[in-house]
Amino acid sequence: MRCSHCGRENPPGAKFCDRCGSDLRIRPPEEAESRIRKKRIRWIPLLGIFAAAAAILLAVLVIRPGQRGQDGNTLGTEKTESAKTRGPSQEPKPSSPETPTRTPAATEAEEPVPTAAPTETPKPTEEPEPTALPTETPEPEAEPMSSEELEAEIQEIRDLYYGIQYDLDSLSPESPGAGLTAYRNEKGQLRKISAKKGAYGDSLSGTYSAEYYYETDPETGTPRCRFVFVFGAGEEYRIYLTEDFRCLRYIGPDGVTVDYPVPEVSLDQVTEMYPFCLYAREAVS
Numbered sequence: 001m002r003c004s005h006c007g008r009e010n011p012p013g014a015k016f017c018d019r020c021g022s023d024l025r026i027r028p029p030e031e032a033e034s035r036i037r038k039k040r041i042r043w044i045p046l047l048g049i050f051a052a053a054a055a056i057l058l059a060v061l062v063i064r065p066g067q068r069g070q071d072g073n074t075l076g077t078e079k080t081e082s083a084k085t086r087g088p089s090q091e092p093k094p095s096s097p098e099t100p101t102r103t104p105a106a107t108e109a110e111e112p113v114p115t116a117a118p119t120e121t122p123k124p125t126e127e128p129e130p131t132a133l134p135t136e137t138p139e140p141e142a143e144p145m146s147s148e149e150l151e152a153e154i155q156e157i158r159d160l161y162y163g164i165q166y167d168l169d170s171l172s173p174e175s176p177g178a179g180l181t182a183y184r185n186e187k188g189q190l191r192k193i194s195a196k197k198g199a200y201g202d203s204l205s206g207t208y209s210a211e212y213y214y215e216t217d218p219e220t221g222t223p224r225c226r227f228v229f230v231f232g233a234g235e236e237y238r239i240y241l242t243e244d245f246r247c248l249r250y251i252g253p254d255g256v257t258v259d260y261p262v263p264e265v266s267l268d269q270v271t272e273m274y275p276f277c278l279y280a281r282e283a284v285s
Helices: 029-063 075-086 147-166 274-284
Strands: 172-177 180-184 190-195 209-216 223-232 235-241 247-251 257-264
Touching: 147 209, 147 223, 147 235, 147 247, 147 257, 190 274, 209 274, 223 274
Parallel strands: none
Antiparallel strands: 172 180, 180 190, 190 209, 209 223, 223 235, 235 247, 247 257
């Protein structure tokens, strides 16, 4: 017997170890457990044999041919015929351990959806831009003349008037129309026109006479009226004009002088005798 403490081999039947004196009757837990395990192993084959025998017996009892009944047919025959009439057994077959692959169902062919024909997007019509109506550009307002400048212009017109009157005998008269007398100098330049009553055939000229005094434009050589004198029925009207035919000063029958530092274009806003100013300008053409 082997000592569990020192490992010495002792003779069979010895109770104590010759070397260390340990009690050989006391087995270590590992050895006792090993012995129990060996006993269990011995029973395993027996249990397997008993289980196999029981399975064979059970199979014999289930599968054995059925006994005949009172009608002389065996139960097994009925089952066999019934099985024959029913066709294949309807008992469920054991499923395969492998996971069955699902066969995709055949999809019905989808009918193609008709594609709508592309429609042309109408191009937006360009609206014509409104043409801006031409507007008259207002003339810039002239700066008012100083009193000295205005008096200088008036004095220039006085000099023109007196010069023509003093030299009237040296001018050549001519009659451009009934009741009209034009005076020209030796160069043929127009200096004065006299219009008697009724010269224009309207009610105004039937009451008043008029005289127009001209100077010559040095650049173009054309005459331009600078002074209009209207008289009749005991009244006198004096209209002083700028070179571009605007009213610079007006003296009515009451003797009141009205100056226009910003010369007035609308002569009808100055005096009711403005038609004679228009006659003076038309006479030039």
